[in-house]
Every structure is written in structure tokens, then in C-alpha cells.
Amino acid sequence: MSVLEVWRVEYLKSGEAKSKSFNWFNFKDLKKFVVEHELTKVVFNATGLPESQVRPGNTKNIYEVTVPKEEMPDLTQAWVEEQRRAY
Numbered sequence: 487m488s489v490l491e492v493w494r495v496e497y498l499k500s501g502e503a504k505s506k507s508f509n510w511f512n513f514k515d516l517k518k519f520v521v522e523h524e525l526t527k528v529v530f531n532a533t534g535l536p537e538s539q540v541r542p543g544n545t546k547n548i549y550e551v552t553v554p555k556e557e558m559p560d561l562t563q564a565w566v567e568e569q570r571r572a573y
Contacts, residue, residue: 489534489548491570495519496527510570513563525555530569549573 491510496503503526508516510530520528532549551569553561 489532491530491532494527494529494531495523495525497523497525499523510566513566517558517561520555520558525558528553528555528558530566532570532573 493508493510493512493516494505495508495516496505498504506519508519530549530551530553531547534546534548549569549572
């Protein structure tokens with residue numbers, strides 16, 4: 487199975503709800519973004535595509551964890567690696 491792991495960040499910009507995604511390994515830019523924006527939600531998500539399937543519509547959510555925005559400043563790369571082993 488091919489797996490796509492991303493951070494989905496929901497935030498407010500000038501009162502308008504926005505969202506941005508980061509690859510799981512782009513932890514440095516994620517942390518910088520989190521400090522600079524008013525967050526509403528942060529989710530670490532893994533989506534899988536079975537090897538026999540070729541259409542993105544056949545993907546399924548295989549793992550998802552919401553991270554409290556208060557915990558984001560203290561989050562470490564080790565936490566990310568732990569989540570990756572969870573599925």
C-alpha cells in the first residue's frame with residue numbers, strides 16, 4: 487500500500503477560515519507556520535492507496551490524529567515518528 491502522510495492545518499486569516507497542508511517530513515515549516523497563524527485545528531493524517539488501485543478516488547483514511555493547538559509548540563519529530571509506527 488502506498489501511503490501519503492500530511493499535516494492539515496486549519497487557521498483563520500483576517501477572520502476567514504483557511505487550510506494548508508504540509509508533507510509529514512516538512513516539520514520545520516509546519517512549526518514556523520503554526521507560530522505565525524491563528525490555528526483552529528491541526529491534524530496528522532495518513533491516507534492509503536492499495537498497490538492494485540491506480541485512481542486517487544480509491545484512497546482510504548488509514549490513520550488520523552488531531553493535535554491540540556496548545557501542544558504544537560512542544561511537538562517533536564520523535565512524536566511524528568511514533569505516529570508513523572502506529573499504523
